[in-house]
Amino acid sequence: MAKIVGSITMSHVPAIGRAIEKNLQQTPYWKPFFDGFPPVREWLKTAKPDIAVIIYNDHGLNFFLDKLPTFAVGAAPQYQNADEGWGIPVMPPFDGDLDLSWHLIESLIANDFDLTTCQEMLVDHAFTLPMALLWPEQGNWPVRTVPVCVNTVQFPLPSVKRCYSLGQAIGNAIESWDTDARVVIIGTGGLSHQLDGKRAGFINKEFDLMFMDKLISDPLWITRYSIDDLVELTGTQGVELLNWVIARSALRGEVIMKHSNYHIPISNTAAGLMLLESI
Amino acid sequence: MAPVKKKHEIAGTTIFDGDQARKGYALNKMCYSFNSADSRAEFLRDEDAYCKKYQLNTQQRAAIRNRNVLELIAAGGNAYYLAKFAGIFKLDMQDIGAQQTGMTKEAFKAKLAEAGE
Numbered sequence: 001m002a003k004i005v006g007s008i009t010m011s012h013v014p015a016i017g018r019a020i021e022k023n024l025q026q027t028p029y030w031k032p033f034f035d036g037f038p039p040v041r042e043w044l045k046t047a048k049p050d051i052a053v054i055i056y057n058d059h060g061l062n063f064f065l066d067k068l069p070t071f072a073v074g075a076a077p078q079y080q081n082a083d084e085g086w087g088i089p090v091m092p093p094f095d096g097d098l099d100l101s102w103h104l105i106e107s108l109i110a111n112d113f114d115l116t117t118c119q120e121m122l123v124d125h126a127f128t129l130p131m132a133l134l135w136p137e138q139g140n141w142p143v144r145t146v147p148v149c150v151n152t153v154q155f156p157l158p159s160v161k162r163c164y165s166l167g168q169a170i171g172n173a174i175e176s177w178d179t180d181a182r183v184v185i186i187g188t189g190g191l192s193h194q195l196d197g198k199r200a201g202f203i204n205k206e207f208d209l210m211f212m213d214k215l216i217s218d219p220l221w222i223t224r225y226s227i228d229d230l231v232e233l234t235g236t237q238g239v240e241l242l243n244w245v246i247a248r249s250a251l252r253g254e255v256i257m258k259h260s261n262y263h264i265p266i267s268n269t270a271a272g273l274m275l276l277e278s279i
Numbered sequence: 280m281a282p283v284k285k286k287h288e289i290a291g292t293t294i295f296d297g298d299q300a301r302k303g304y305a306l307n308k309m310c311y312s313f314n315s316a317d318s319r320a321e322f323l324r325d326e327d328a329y330c331k332k333y334q335l336n337t338q339q340r341a342a343i344r345n346r347n348v349l350e351l352i353a354a355g356g357n358a359y360y361l362a363k364f365a366g367i368f369k370l371d372m373q374d375i376g377a378q379q380t381g382m383t384k385e386a387f388k389a390k391l392a393e394a395g396e
Binding site: 231237 | 287314315319352357366373387
């Protein structure tokens with residue numbers, strides 16, 4: 001059966017793309033953020049995943065508000081990035097893995113998740129920047145990819161509990177896939193930040209650190225919160241932590257944290273990074 | 280069946296829900312078009328014509344003219360789509376944050392950094 005080698009959770013912000021383009025990784029502003037990644041890259045060299053399942057939210061590149069699925073799974077042979085309007089370089093395309101895409105789709109729908117399936121799909125910075133942070137050579141991506149896109153844009157959003165269940169179902173699907181593939185789960189977004197309104201600039205370090213801690217020891221803890229609670233505690237865009245919840249609950253049983261980083265701010269965002277492995 | 284809850288008020292925050300999505304559809308649709316460089320150029324060439332093409336209402340047209348983020352949110356704009364509009368003028372998230380909070384950009388950046396201390 002396929003093996004889940006671990007879950008990586010991390011923030012995504014368009015400004016990271018500009019920092020990479022301008023080679024600012026070691027400037028005082030960016031260093032505390034970029035220095036979080038080398039240990040994860042080293043781990044990847046040993047873990048050797050064949051496929052990355054990337055849990056993220058689209059920001060108006062592939063999905064406009066005319067048709068906005070709560071959960072969408074990519075089933076394309078290749079995923080292109082494109083101009084998102086804020087001036088970050090377009091990244092080279094990513095190969096898909098159709099076998100895992102359709103295995104996930106069949107398994108998740110059999111488990112009562114009513115998905116949207118996408119045989120053509122653009123992927124935005126929430127997908128591309130984490131890939132570039134993990135494999136900075138860009139373009140010679142050593143993994144095939146399966147995008148899982150979650151609506152964190154237009155309310156109502158899926159509940160934390162529902163996202164937790166989706167992650168469990170993704171984990172079960174991968175571990176029942178009859179191949180010897182090695183799969184890494186990547187959940188992107190958050191942590192606390194708010195871009196809009198008079199409350200713009202809201203960040204909640206205390207809650208973020210508690211969330212990261214509980215993600216290891218008590219992942220169900222976060223399911224006590226409603227989406228409205230999470231907006232209050234983490235900001236209007238902090239709710240992207242739903243993608244972390246899914247990536248975490250895809251790992252069965254107890255986990256150990258192999259690496260983590262937390263830094264405020266990158267752009268308007270509290271940036272978190274965690275690498276988790278099942279025991 | 281779980282009851283649909285009444286709205287949860289959070290100071291300084293507009294949840295992008297069904298009411299906002301309905302109100303802001305034309306505005307967000309125009310901003311979505313700014314993914315394309317040609318559309319950004321077309322907007323800059325003739326802003327009035329471009330806003331007419333997307334059938335912005337009076338409130339939305341005024342908010343676009345004023346380049347005012349709080350007004351754009353009040354007119355139904357979604358943060359991610361408004362960021363594409365701001366991108367036309369090379370404004371970043373700290374410019375947008377400063378405008379909404381009435382702070383200078385430097386003060387807004389200092390406030391973000393303080394949240395990490």
